[in-house]
């Protein structure tokens with residue numbers, strides 16, 4: 001691979017047309033698309049190393065081995081009085097970002113998700129215009145391959161269908177759905193179980209060839225450079241500790257994800273003025289919404305011991321799932337389950353439960369959670385991790401907690417139904433004696449985990465929305481020459497897993513930027 005890391009402008013300055021901060025899920029798409037035009041130069045700043053040749057990253061089924069390791073920023077949450085304070089938010093530090101260590105479950109957001117964005121002020125982001133961006137995606141999105149379909153996961157799908165009367169879905173992206181059970185679509189190459197991440201699909205084919213694309217790996221962006229209201233570039237620290245200013249002739253595109261995009265803005269003096277002043281950070285632009293609207297998909301877990309070991313084959317150990325619509329008037333599903341072919345007891349163990357030698361789990365989650373959290377700084381030192389207060393289970397009507405209680409009850413119905421029932425020896429946690437609403441809620445919240453979907457912290461919205469951070473063209477309100485494009489711009493949470501939505505944000509951002517240029 002040629003060394004891309006020391007390309008300077010012809011006058012010796014580090015100057016490019018575009019500086020993209022974060023070579024993750026959205027950033028990979030944008031850098032790749034912008035450099036299709038050979039006259040455009042792009043610097044892509046990525047905090048982590050390349051994923052090229054790294055089997056630990058590129059092999060999908062090894063995803064769990066990456067959690068908490070050297071490629072994980074591993075963000076803690078603040079104390080969660082109503083939930084689980086021990087959750088660690090994994091965020092990838094490697095080219096491709098979270099698409100290089102996630103499970104690559106691939107759902108086009110539902111029409112109701114995009115229409116909700118449009119209604120929330122994201123003009124032009126409705127389901128109909130967004131369709132074109134799904135069609136453009138370069139990732140290999142395919143249903144879980146036959147060889148990876150584990151017998152117990154097949155039986156889960158059958159049992160869910162029988163117990164609940166929901167349809168079986170073969171190809172969740174073929175059309176909109178409100179309920180159904182089936183194997184997921186994944187962004188992977190079944191042959192060899194290889195990822196089709198944002199970096200594999202968008203950067204690997206071009207990164208050695210495009211002279212106009214400069215990759216700065218293991219390079220950390222710590223402060224934006226502004227001249228008045230115009231973003232001029234970004235200050236970065238390279239792997240060797242060198243501090244340089246990368247200048248953007250046209251635009252800075254911030255793609256550091258739902259945690260690190262607001263974090264960088266706050267450290268650059270862009271955010272709620274009073275908070276910044278309190279920390280001694282000079283306020284450059286008072287923008288109260290930065291870090292607000294922290295969204296996630298919380299989930300709980302119910303675990304069974306199986307009669308014996310289950311077959312080995314799988315794409316990534318959570319290949320099938322279920323969507324339920326409890327509210328028949330609702331626009332889409334309001335309860336989702338992943339089915340794990342492993343006993344996922346990490347959180348229950350803290351309450352004294354034991355991990356069975358072999359088992360399975362169902363993880364009910366809340367597609368449209370109502371609790372809203374907040375990300376904020378606790379120090380002016382850019383190396384201190386920001387505080388993530390998800391305020392899990394704090395919504396007024398207790399909708400979020402009730403959803404998980406419903407989830408546990410529905411999971412038990414499925415477990416009682418053949419052909420799944422015959423596999424299961426006993427319910428390990430919460431255990432068959434835990435049946436009342438209060439007890440179930442307490443259990444569900446204390447073992448709650450995250451589906452790892454933080455979003456919304458630089459939300460897109462209309463001009464009269466005080467807490468909107470970017471406009472529908474993704475430009476930071478009140479500034480020039482800078483956009484945000486990643487999961488942080490989601491106005492609301494998608495009912496489905498968000499990665500494809502993030503890739504589509506990347507495609508649309510490239511379109512908006514290219515169109516303007």
Ligand SMILES: Cc1cc2nc3c(=O)[nH]c(=O)nc-3n(C[C@H](O)[C@H](O)[C@H](O)COP(=O)(O)OP(=O)(O)OC[C@H]3O[C@@H](n4cnc5c(N)ncnc54)[C@H](O)[C@@H]3O)c2cc1C
Nearest residue numbers: 022024025026047097098102104105221257486487497499
């Ligand atoms: C374990 C796990 C499993 C998941 N499973 C799924 C799934 O199956 N399906 C699904 O739809 N979604 C899944 N998700 C969520 C999905 O992966 C994310 O929502 C999505 O990838 C986020 O994309 P992004 O572009 O916003 O951020 P990221 O992909 O996180 O990209 C941000 C990039 O910016 C870099 N960066 C950050 N700050 C700086 C800085 N200051 N300087 C330089 N570089 C910086 C990071 O290194 C990273 O590469 C999962 C997430 C995790 C963590």
